[in-house]
Amino acid sequence: MTSAFLDVDPAAFAAIAGMAIVTYATRVAGLALAGRLALRGRAEAAFEAIPPAVLTAVIAPAILLAGWPEAVAGALTALAAIRLPLIACVAVGVGAVVALRAIAGA
Amino acid sequence: MHASQSTTTRREEIRAALSDIAAPSLALVPIGVLFGAVATAEGLSAAETMLMSGFVFAGGAQFAAIEIWADPVPVAAIVFSTLLINLRHVLMSASLAPRTGAFATWQRIVGFHFLADETWALAERRAAAARLTPTYYFTMIALFFPTWLVTISTGAVLGARIGDPQTYGADFAFPALFIALIAALWKGPATGVVVAASAVAAACAAWLFGPPWHVPAGAVAGIAAAALAWRPDPLKERET
Numbered sequence: 084m085t086s087a088f089l090d091v092d093p094a095a096f097a098a099i100a101g102m103a104i105v106t107y108a109t110r111v112a113g114l115a116l117a118g119r120l121a122l123r124g125r126a127e128a129a130f131e132a133i134p135p136a137v138l139t140a141v142i143a144p145a146i147l148l149a150g151w152p153e154a155v156a157g158a159l160t161a162l163a164a165i166r167l168p169l170i171a172c173v174a175v176g177v178g179a180v181v182a183l184r185a186i187a188g189a
Numbered sequence: 190m191h192a193s194q195s196t197t198t199r200r201e202e203i204r205a206a207l208s209d210i211a212a213p214s215l216a217l218v219p220i221g222v223l224f225g226a227v228a229t230a231e232g233l234s235a236a237e238t239m240l241m242s243g244f245v246f247a248g249g250a251q252f253a254a255i256e257i258w259a260d261p262v263p264v265a266a267i268v269f270s271t272l273l274i275n276l277r278h279v280l281m282s283a284s285l286a287p288r289t290g291a292f293a294t295w296q297r298i299v300g301f302h303f304l305a306d307e308t309w310a311l312a313e314r315r316a317a318a319a320r321l322t323p324t325y326y327f328t329m330i331a332l333f334f335p336t337w338l339v340t341i342s343t344g345a346v347l348g349a350r351i352g353d354p355q356t357y358g359a360d361f362a363f364p365a366l367f368i369a370l371i372a373a374l375w376k377g378p379a380t381g382v383v384v385a386a387s388a389v390a391a392a393c394a395a396w397l398f399g400p401p402w403h404v405p406a407g408a409v410a411g412i413a414a415a416a417l418a419w420r421p422d423p424l425k426e427r428e429t
Contacts, residue, residue, distance in 0.1 A: 089236045094262040101268035103244035109275045110301045113282025125419045132383045132415030137273045140407020141253045142364040143391035160365045164372030170219045176365025181358035
């Protein structure tokens with residue numbers, strides 16, 4: 084961890100290098116697999132579940148364990164996501180959490 | 190005659206690519222600024238933020254990495270969550286690879302680094318209507334990729350001056366963005382099962398063991414729930 088503008092911390096560099104390597108691997112894997120990867124049925128369902136499962140796991144503690152303002156703001160954001168574009172949902176969530184934290188703190 | 194014809198074609202390819210990628214690039218601006226600002230606030234230096242943005246170039250995985258970023262940096266958890274989030278690229282590149290017949294090998298090897306949800310979707314759409322050319326593909330990237338880098342560096346410079354993100358609720362921007370991304374992936378009740386299983390498992394793991402264990406716990410629970418809940422689709426079965 085570092086806050087200096089141009090510093091690169093060794094652990095941070097390792098994380099970034101690891102991220103870059105696995106990400107590039109997923110992008111070129113398809114070139115080798117092309118035409119041979121035909122997931123069906125249960126395996127396809129499991130594979131398709133990966134993005135929502137991971138995204139949910141990452142934020143679940145910040146929504147469910149942080150307190151009621153975060154939980155309610157999360158629910159409001161989910162409602163907004165039915166209709167509104169990405170960046171508007173972010174505005175709704177951030178606006179809601181600021182207002183609700185003010186109420187909770189008062 | 191031949192030369193002028195191919196020049197015209199080339200210009201048309203460039204124009205089509207620019208008009209197709211304009212909207213996704215515009216939508217990227219606030220997301221990039223946000224990422225740069227919060228990454229800096231989480232303790233990444235501007236150099237680290239830019240290295241990650243250029244060499245990883247995957248929004249979802251980058252947001253997730255920042256969300257679980259801590260001191261000391263949980264390297265294994267960050268790399269693992271990146272792999273899981275980006276596994277979808279395997280399917281995307283496998284689907285696009287057979288449509289890159291007009292590409293030289295080096296153009297595939299370099300070009301596929303820039304496979305993001307948006308550029309992949311547009312390349313697939315183009316390939317469905319016409320022959321996908323390197324000119325079209327790399328023109329898209331020539332606008333999309335620099336937009337990502339410029340907006341993130343802007344955010345990183347601004348972020349260093351903004352101070353504590355919690356004051357502005359900026360710490361909640363990622364969770365809110367993720368909720369919107371999950372909603373965009375929604376495919377009915379099957380997704381609901383995945384989200385519910387992942388959320389419960391992740392919250393329990395975070396409560397019992399603390400971060401970053403919530404990521405693998407929730408991911409495995411959500412994926413297992415999808416496999417368990419799967420039932421054969423009678424309509425699809427008849428087709429095959």
